[in-house]
Amino acid sequence: MIGGGGYIAVEFANIFHGLGVQTTLVFRGTEILNRFAKKGIEIVCRAVGEEVSRRDDGRLDVRLNNGETRTVDQFMLAMGRSPNTEGLSLDAVGIKTSATGAILVDSYSRTNVDNIWAIGDVTDRAQLTPVAIHEAMCFVETAFRDNPTAPDHDLIATAVFSQPEIGTVGLPEHEAAAKYEDLEVYRASFRPMRNTLSGRDEKMLMKLIVDAASRKVIGAHIMGPDAGEMAQLLGISLKAGVTKDEFDRTMAVHPTAAEELVTMYKPTYRVRKGERIN
Numbered sequence: 001m002i003g004g005g006g007y008i009a010v011e012f013a014n015i016f017h018g019l020g021v022q023t024t025l026v027f028r029g030t031e032i033l034n035r036f037a038k039k040g041i042e043i044v045c046r047a048v049g050e051e052v053s054r055r056d057d058g059r060l061d062v063r064l065n066n067g068e069t070r071t072v073d074q075f076m077l078a079m080g081r082s083p084n085t086e087g088l089s090l091d092a093v094g095i096k097t098s099a100t101g102a103i104l105v106d107s108y109s110r111t112n113v114d115n116i117w118a119i120g121d122v123t124d125r126a127q128l129t130p131v132a133i134h135e136a137m138c139f140v141e142t143a144f145r146d147n148p149t150a151p152d153h154d155l156i157a158t159a160v161f162s163q164p165e166i167g168t169v170g171l172p173e174h175e176a177a178a179k180y181e182d183l184e185v186y187r188a189s190f191r192p193m194r195n196t197l198s199g200r201d202e203k204m205l206m207k208l209i210v211d212a213a214s215r216k217v218i219g220a221h222i223m224g225p226d227a228g229e230m231a232q233l234l235g236i237s238l239k240a241g242v243t244k245d246e247f248d249r250t251m252a253v254h255p256t257a258a259e260e261l262v263t264m265y266k267p268t269y270r271v272r273k274g275e276r277i278n
Contacts, residue, residue: 001062001070003049004078005029007160012078014162017041024072026064039163044068049075083122100124107150108142109135117143126153157235159228164202167231170219170238173209177271182212184244184267192225192257206260208244212270215243220261230258 002009002016005027017023017040024042025032032043044064051063052075063069085101096104096112102124105111109119119139120132134151141149157169176183186208195202204224211218220234252259270277 001026001049001072001074002076002078004080005032006078006080007158009076009078010160010162012076013041018163024070026062048079049077081121081127083124085122098124108148109139109151125151126156128156128158131156155235155238157231159231161228164204164223165225165227167222167227167229167234168220169231169235170217171209172219172221173207173271176209176211176218177274180211180213180218181273183271184210184212185269185271186210186244186264186266187268188260188264190257190260193255194225204257204260206264208247208261208264210244210267215245217242217244217247224257226257230261234261 001024002013003026005025009025009027010032013023013025022042023040024044026044026047026049028046028048030045032045044066047064047066047068049062050065053061053063055061055071060072060075061069062072062075082100083097083102085097085103090097090103093116094113095116098104103111103118103122105118105123105125109117109123111118117139119135121127123135125131125135131151131153138149138151141147155170157167159168160166171179173183173185188206189203191201192204195204202224205222206224207219207221208217209219209221210216217238220231220238222230222234247262248265250262252262
């Protein structure tokens with residue numbers, strides 16, 4: 001059993017399931033990828049583990065807050081990380097931290113103490129390895145090359161290496177609907193050719209979210225093979241401010257799964273003032 005619904009929890013659930021282990025994912029949220037259930041990974045939503053006790057036979061009883069008790073061999077918690085700043089005596093030099101222990105920095109990674117900077121997970125801005133590397137490069141430019149450079153945390157492409165794989169960049173639909181008055185949402189669901197030829201029934205899902213006023217693509221989300229690779233390239237496009245019209249003018253590479261990104265010519269539905277319009 002795994003407690004959590006983030007990157008680590010989902011990826012480890014897929015690893016253990018792939019090794020033939022009966023796997024249950026307990027998640028406090030309301031929904032998670034329904035295709036995991038189809039694969040055989042049991043999903044328990046709206047629940048968290050409250051107590052773990054060891055039985056006489058060595059197994060574990062995990063009591064959930066929904067009243068259930070599950071007996072499992074192992075229980076893995078993957079419910080997020082907190083900055084590891086305890087023991088650094090930050091208060092002794094006057095460095096300000098958040099309630100979770102994150103070191104507070106400005107847009108150039110400077111703390112409130114002039115000669116002390118902080119980058120990476122310890123600042124809790126975006127806990128991703130490439131982000132920490134980018135912040136380090138900006139720090140070098142700012143501190144040693146007299147070229148003040150602030151790390152850009154907008155439009156970070158991310159991937160979940162689950163099965164199916166997930167790649168995403170930009171705003172999800174609910175956040176876009178809260179920010180923009182009129183959205184166009186394009187969706188495509190299909191079996192990629194590799195699955196068609198091999199007789200597998202797994203489908204691929206692609207979704208583009210477009211600001212109807214400016215025509216800018218503000219969100220791109222993919223679930224299926226090589227989704228992470230596509231998200232990296234889409235990250236460049238969205239960072240450049242690409243519009244849906246430029247997607248439409250781009251020729252498709254056939255036969256690829258990615259060609260669906262440039263052949264979704266008509267919106268599947270619209271969202272106006274938070275309301276879906278078919």
